[in-house]
């Protein structure tokens with residue numbers, strides 16, 4: 001269980017997050033939605049303790065994140081950042097094995113369990129056979145999937161994903177979110193694609209200008225009125241014939 005309670009953060013006298021409260025029940029996939037600059041990445045960074053909030057509290061599994069030893073937090077939470085990259089000349093296997101570092105007894109050597117977890121994670125993101133490829137030779141979508149494999153190899157309790165479907169073709173977008181949902185790992189994911197959020201998320205939390213506008217199941221939250229209010233767009237919302245979830249069609253902007 002992840003809880004975020006009355007979290008605020010300001011920079012240069014500007015309030016970026018204002019009293020944000022939300023939660024992700026165990027095993028759920030929670031979508032963090034909202035326009036560019038509304039504070040999604042900032043909230044993920046605060047949950048991962050990369051940014052310290054000015055006020056409020058974050059708990060994972062009932063424990064205050066601010067009080068957890070760094071090594072414990074590193075084992076429990078995995079962050080897939082928006083532009084995860086490395087300048088090092090690493091193989092795909094080595095990148096995925098970075099996810100095992102919090103579990104290692106020895107800083108320098110991988111165990112059989114580490115290698116098995118890395119191989120399993122690569123298979124889960126559909127990258128069997130890529131282990132010996134050099135990172136810099138991969139396409140944008142392949143890199144994104146390797147970074148998810150690194151996060152899965154970490155075997156965290158909490159996955160924090162910042163626009164995880166960036167660069168992915170539609171097949172891999174659907175595969176990735178299906179995989180995350182099936183993983184059973186509590187996940188908070190910043191998403192721009194509202195139809196993907198509608199299809200896969202148990203709950204969506206909509207931010208605007210650093211505040212939570214509304215949170216709840218996609219079918220209750222993703223209404224034409226909300227989309228007009230938060231994103232300034234006109235849209236029709238139907239019910240998907242197979243999933244029963246919202247299916248959104250956008251109108252071109254009025255000229």
Ligand SMILES: Nc1ncnc2c1ncn2[C@@H]1O[C@H](COP(=O)(O)OP(=O)(O)OP(=O)(O)O)[C@@H](O)[C@H]1O
Nearest residue numbers: 011012016034035036037038039040041042043190
């Ligand atoms: N360190 C910082 N210094 C100054 N401004 C910052 C800093 N970090 C974030 N901001 C500002 O805070 C706001 C929220 O940024 P954030 O990256 O959290 O938004 P976001 O919702 O993830 O946006 P996007 O959808 O474009 O990725 C933005 O206006 C950003 O410019």
